Amino acid sequence: RKEVEQDPGPFNVPEGATVAFNCTYSNSASQSFFWYRQDCRKEPKLLMSVYSSGNEDGRFTAQLNRASQYISLLIRDSKLSDSATYLCVVNAPLGFGNEKLTFGTGTRLTIIP
Amino acid sequence: GAGVSQSPSNKVTEKGKDVELRCDPISGHTALYWYRQSLGQGLEFLIYFQGNSAPDKSGLPSDRFSAERTGGSVSTLTIQRTQQEDSAVYLCASSLKGRVGLAPRLETQYFGPGTRLLVL
Numbered sequence: 001r002k003e004v005e006q007d008p009g010p011f012n013v014p015e016g017a018t019v020a021f022n023c024t025y026s027n028s029a030s031q032s033f034f035w036y037r038q039d040c041r042k043e044p045k046l047l048m049s050v051y052s053s054g055n056e057d058g059r060f061t062a063q064l065n066r067a068s069q070y071i072s073l074l075i076r077d078s079k080l081s082d083s084a085t086y087l088c089v090v091n092a093p094l095g096f097g098n099e100k101l102t103f104g105t106g107t108r109l110t111i112i113p
Numbered sequence: 114g115a116g117v118s119q120s121p122s123n124k125v126t127e128k129g130k131d132v133e134l135r136c137d138p139i140s141g142h143t144a145l146y147w148y149r150q151s152l153g154q155g156l157e158f159l160i161y162f163q164g165n166s167a168p169d170k171s172g173l174p175s176d177r178f179s180a181e182r183t184g185g186s187v188s189t190l191t192i193q194r195t196q197q198e199d200s201a202v203y204l205c206a207s208s209l210k211g212r213v214g215l216a217p218r219l220e221t222q223y224f225g226p227g228t229r230l231l232v233l
Contacts, residue, residue, distance in 0.1 A: 008155075034221070036222075042226075043204055043224035043225065043226055043227055044156070044204075044206075044222075044224050045224070046221045046222070049221075087155070087156065089222075100146075100158075100161050100169055101146070101208075101222060102158065103148070103155060103156040103158070104155060105154065105155025105156070106155045106156075
């Protein structure tokens with residue numbers, strides 16, 4: 001089983017709609033979770049961290065479900081500029097106080113005018 | 114401030130040649146990662162440096178791949194005897210993250226623009 005799994009998509013969604021992605025992780029000891037965004041032919045950039053209680057940043061809401069080991073990203077009132085690949089990122093404890101972040105392969109989102 | 118820089122931005126080489134890719138992380142960042150991303154694919158973890166600890170090399174695809182990080186700063190990824198399947202974008206990222214328990218924001222990875230490698 002992959003450490004971090006995402007539905008690769010593509011998700012083709014009309015402008016203004018709400019879209020949600022899930023991501024599952026295998027390491028129950030994981031402590032930190034993030035969503036990154038990657039535009040075509042660009043490097044990934046942090047979109048938002050995911051906190052235990054869930055958190056919201058404008059049109060974006062992130063949730064964590066530790067029991068089921070998944071995180072989610074909800075985008076409301078989607079804009080054309082939201083078209084990108086969304087990468088789920090989870091830490092993986094390595095022992096001796098060290099950790100390593102593991103990226104999912106990403107979910108491709110296209111917003112249709 | 115300056116972000117992560119990588120050089121060269123593009124590299125075209127012939128099969129069988131060796132290549133060196135360079136990464137300059139953000140000053141003060143203790144963690145440095147190398148990833149590979151093939152066209153239309155996700156990020157493939159290659160190697161991770163954390164401070165003075167032994168690097169995590171678990172993602173290196175073969176013994177043709179090696180990396181160094183000198184003085185806890187600049188890193189070089191070397192690919193020996195390149196093959197066509199090595200063609201990809203090689204991304205470097207750095208973060209402040211040093212130890213378990215630090216605030217998640219300190220784990221934010223800042224990526225360089227990548228080196229696009231094409232092996233003919």
